[in-house]
Amino acid sequence: MTEKSAPPNGRPPHEVVAATLRERIRAGDLTEGTRLPTQKHLVSEFDVNRTVVRQALETLKREGFLTDTGRGAPPTVAVPATQSEAPQTSGTELSERLYEAFRAKHVTIDSFSLTTETFNSALSGARLGVFDRELTPESVTVRVIVPSPTARLAIPRLIDDPDDPRVVERLHELQRTWTNALRLSLEGLRDRGHIAEVSCEIRTVAATPLHKLYLLNRTEALMGYYRVLEQQVTHQGEQLDIFDVLGIDANLYRSSAGPDCRDEQEASFVKDSQQWFNSLWDHISEPFPAN
Structure with a gap:
């Protein structure tokens, strides 16, 4: 998948990357406290540019799935506080x-x-x-x-x-x-x-x-x-x-x-x-x- 190619379900590339990483965290494939793979690794894995990866990471940080550990270091996987699902x-x-x-x-x-x-x-x-x-x-x-x-x-x-x-x-x-x-x-x-x-x-x-x-x-x-x-x-x-x-x-x-x-x-x-x-x-x- 590239930024210009059609992503699955017509979703923007950064949403697809974020959804994949989010599911890995929920499934336990990426455990709490461990480092996320480097941006270079994610660019290669998902066949996107660095901007797409950064957008995906920012989304996950806002949702509480990642913590920003500082400039130059990959973020750390976190488990967000359970949000109320009550309607x-x-x-x-x-x-x-x-x-x-x-x-x-x-x-x-x-x-x-x-x-x-x-x-x-x-x-x-x-x-x-x-x-x-x-x-x-x-x-x-x-x-x-x-x-x-x-x-x-x-x-x-x-x-x-x-x-x-x-x-x-x-x-x-x-x-x-x-x-x-x-x-x-x-x-x-x-x-x-x-x-x-x-x-x-x-x-x-x-x-x-x-x-x-x-x-x-x-x-x-x-x-x-x-x-x-x-x-x-x-x-x-x-x-x-x-x-x-x-x-x-x-x-x-x-x-x-x-x-x-x-x-x-x-x-x-x-x-x-x-x-x-x-x-x-x-x-x-x-x-x-x-x-």
Whole structure:
């Protein structure tokens, strides 16, 4: 593999080198306290240039797999402190990951959810980062899929009468409110001159979302289940007892195909999730109605 050749899975060469060394450390092939092979050795082994090796080593140092022992000496293998794998709520996790995603030169975000309320709330941190010039992407491309207004959905619905149209009407009002807010929020970044290219397209599918999915820069997937609950809501002055879903407080589970990818199964989940979203978008989605 060279810097100019196509690396496995289309990943940048330094990510491939970092992933290989990371796996050797986890497997015990490179034990804690031992010296890593020299950069010259790694350049030869992976058939890359020294810059690629340095980038890979810097990645592993940030993750805690290596300690920098000084100039001229190979770093020492370390075992990073165990990081919490506990999922966070949608609002917290998505906000943090969106901020990191906006560090990319070209940002892509795909969202599959019920209304985009969580997406809207979580985007505020990244928007502030753009306004403060801490985040400087050149383009942002967003694709959103929500349920079709014409679909018969399993949830939400009135507890005593599944066919009562008021619950569906309320859902459609929420969809229009949040999708319009999302579009205006993103387009505002372009209109104010912060980002040169911004695209936000909303489409629908005739299906009930039982989970939410966010795909960031095609290297990260955040997925969470919609848990059904009983809830009282207000619609046009009326109190309605409905079966609804836990949205913004639902847990999100993160998978990565990037530098911090743990194994091929995790990378495959991200890849398959992206292909699943693309299949909906390309084959059965329809434009979100204007009114």
